[in-house]
Amino acid sequence: MVYGMRAAINEKFGGPEVLEVRDIAEPHARSGQLRVRVLAAGLNPMDWMFIANDDLGRRLRDARAAQPGLALTLPSVFGHDFAGVVDEVGDGVAGFVVGDRVFGGALSRAVADYAVVVPDEVHHTPNGVDDITAAALDVAARTAAAALAAVKPGIGDTLLVGGAAGGVGTFAVQLARIAGARVIGTASEQSFEYLRGLGAEPVKYGDRVGERVRMLATSGVTAATDLFGTETASLALELGVPAARISMIAGQLPGVTTVAGFQAVAGTLEYVAALIAEGKLKVPIAATYPIEKIREAVTRQASRHVQGKVVVTL
Secondary structure, three states: OOOOEEEEEEOOOOOHHHEEEEEEOOOOOOOOOEEEEEEEEEOOHHHHHHHOOOHHHHHHHHHHHOOOOOOOOOOEEOOOEEEEEEEEEOOOOOOOOOOOEEEEEOOOOOOEOEEEEOHHHEEEOOOOOOHHHHOOOHHHHHHHHHHHHOOOOOOOOEEEEEOOOOHHHHHHHHHHHHOOOEEEEEEOHHHHHHHHHHOOEEEEOOOOHHHHHHHHOOOOOOEEEEOOOOHHHHHHHHOOOOHHHEEEOOOOOOOOEEOOHHHOOOOHHHHHHHHHHOOOOOOOEEEEEEHHHHHHHHHHHOOOOOOOEEEEEO
């Protein structure tokens, strides 16, 4: 067998310690496919949750296996978000040529020198957006857009965002502000300045968070999205927010909409990338790591106290 690329591989389920960088065979684009020379890969919580050797990991893998062609088999390449340059174009592909800068999502294919994708999985990277930034967009930006679309914040709204300083929250806060809403975001105190920089008014999560939110939102909260668990969504219900104007990305509550990134409307990533290119939306990068330090990168991302995105470079 001819080996031609590096990839972050897991041969068993577990934590960052199961990840290894290995040389494996290069994939090549077939009819209807593109091959991308990956230059950067952004990390997301779902990446390490999918490979975890616990009940959550098993539930996630079972849910993924229920979708045709998405079952996770071992050994597996790690990661989803990426950015790079098209270097092979298969027959029948329109809209892309060798040399195009692109970004997108390649489930269990991202942290590798090359990723073979179909055109629907990639988008042109606009001038003014670097590869590290582009690699951080796919999952977080689509999930944030879907969460906001479910509650439609706009001028006159006060939106409560749970987990506002995380990767998804970074996009949700800014997109809601661009839409004209006032944003109150729950976070740890160490993230307060970070959130203020994004345009949110921070409030400490935990005990008596409801009192603190009421003190800030004296005219009430009109919409909410919970990007961490169920605490913020439950609080929003207590504050009198209609269930129809509350969304969440994990868990379930009666009447509250649970969303996922794949539900984002077509054109979401192009819209977000254009905002970045125009300087209207920031993508803070908390840290970058070379592929050889994938374990350290995942450990940092999984700490849940990262302000911004963690990106692996290749």
